Amino acid sequence: MKIVAVIAFLLLLPTPLRAGATIVGAGSQSCSAWTNRTKNAIVKGAFESWVMGFVSGLNVSGDREIVGGGDYTAIVAWMDQRCRSRPTDQIGIAALDLAMELAGNAAKR
Template identity: 70%
Template sequence: MMRRVLATAIMVLLLTNVAHAGATIVGAGSQTCTAWINRKKNAVIKGSFESWVVGFISGLNVSGDREIVGGGDFDAIVAWMDRRCAAEPSLRIGIAALDLAMELAAKSATGKP
């Protein structure tokens, strides 16, 4: 159990450092949350933005040493992004997705759903 908590803490710290270091995020993740909010106007953009976020979260999940998404709930991930982007429209989609990953990692470490 202690090893899991330590591994999660390290992952969260690394992810936080990436966000603050100005690491390059490409694709839909480089757009602002305003673009995320407006994505529903075009089915292709909607699909690409949502797929980018789910792929990003999945990639972080695979790269970690344990499961953070708990089977993955596409609708829950999209709903979380909707709420976050509505609250901070100028935030980059990739940074919001990174925040989601950190939240999922923290919940995974504590065993909370």
């Protein structure tokens, strides 16, 4: 239930929170950097690991399982599509959108 409350709060205040949130590590890079990550194996691993850790951290902190079986390929594909459509967003913002979608899907189950 805690994760649903957090997501509801985030949905109510998306612009101010996103504008003021500090994202560190690979998540602070742009989605265009995500899209270009395949050019370097180390960058690819760092970016994908950051997203998996971020989503896993949100999953562990909530009361409801949001990642299901943790389909790595599906998560990366979602991020690929999201980052292609909004290349100037930060990877962390895209990952937050992914987590909110996962939580929404989990709430329907």
